[in-house]
Amino acid sequence: MVARRAATIREFDHTADIGLEIRAGSPAGVFEAAAVGMFRLVVRRGRPSGRPGRTHVSRLTLEAPDLPGLLIAWLRELLYRFTGDHIVLTDFRVERFTERPGKASLVARVHGRPLDPRDRVLREIKAVTYHAATVEKTPRGYLGRVIFDV
Numbered sequence: 001m002v003a004r005r006a007a008t009i010r011e012f013d014h015t016a017d018i019g020l021e022i023r024a025g026s027p028a029g030v031f032e033a034a035a036v037g038m039f040r041l042v043v044r045r046g047r048p049s050g051r052p053g054r055t056h057v058s059r060l061t062l063e064a065p066d067l068p069g070l071l072i073a074w075l076r077e078l079l080y081r082f083t084g085d086h087i088v089l090t091d092f093r094v095e096r097f098t099e100r101p102g103k104a105s106l107v108a109r110v111h112g113r114p115l116d117p118r119d120r121v122l123r124e125i126k127a128v129t130y131h132a133a134t135v136e137k138t139p140r141g142y143l144g145r146v147i148f149d150v
Contacts, residue, residue, distance in 0.1 A: 007033035011041070017129070019147040023140070027067060028094035030135055030144035031106065034071060035078055035092040041148065042125055043088055046118025056087045056112045063105035067135035070104040071146060075128040078110065083125075086115040123150050 007024035020037040024030045060077060064070040081087045089112035096107040115121075127149040135144045 009033050009037040009040075011037070017147050017149050018123075019132070019145065022144040023138075023142070024144070025141045026097075027099065027135055027142055028097045028106070030142050031071060031074055031094050031097075031108070032092045034075060034144055034146060035089065035110075038075055038078065038125070038128075038148070039082070039089060042082060042122055043115070044120045044122055045088070046116055046120060054114055056081075056089075056114070058110050060108045060110060061105070062108075063103060065102055065104070067099060067104050068130070068133040070106060071135050071144060072128050072130055072133055074106065074108075075146060079125055079128060081110075081112070082115075087112045088115050088119060125150055 007022055007029045010021045012019045012021060018041060020034060022030050022033045022037065024033050058081070062070060062073045062077060064073050078089055081089060089110050091111040092108060094106050094108045098105045125148045129147050129149055131147050133146050135142065
């Protein structure tokens with residue numbers, strides 16, 4: 001198992017929208033942290049009932065022409081799981097990440113649970129936008145940025 005440096009997630013306001021800026025040691029770290037950040041924006045877990053609930057596990061394979069496009073596709077897929085299937089995803093692991101000219105792809109495993117009546121939905125994210133979306137290498141690791149239409 002590869003040790004991963006902890007990622008930082010910072011929220012920022014953008015007109016009537018909200019964004020995330022993520023710093024991590026790898027592109028995979030940016031994607032995992034962006035998913036955590038997005039779910040922090042939309043739902044707060046209610047008090048656990050004390051009994052085990054159903055769990056949801058999915059394996060996702062996504063590709064796009066570039067890293068920002070892949071980040072958007074990733075977050076849109078996860079947002080669909082929440083809004084369409086009412087699944088609160090809590091754990092994200094990018095298992096394979098590939099980038100070459102004209103194509104970026106990932107294989108990931110995500111874990112979650114059904115939305116519970118004790119959960120508090122904080123806001124609705126209408127869309128994950130391409131506006132100012134970026135994933136880039138910096139001298140200190142990787143920087144990702146995404147804006148959500150709320």
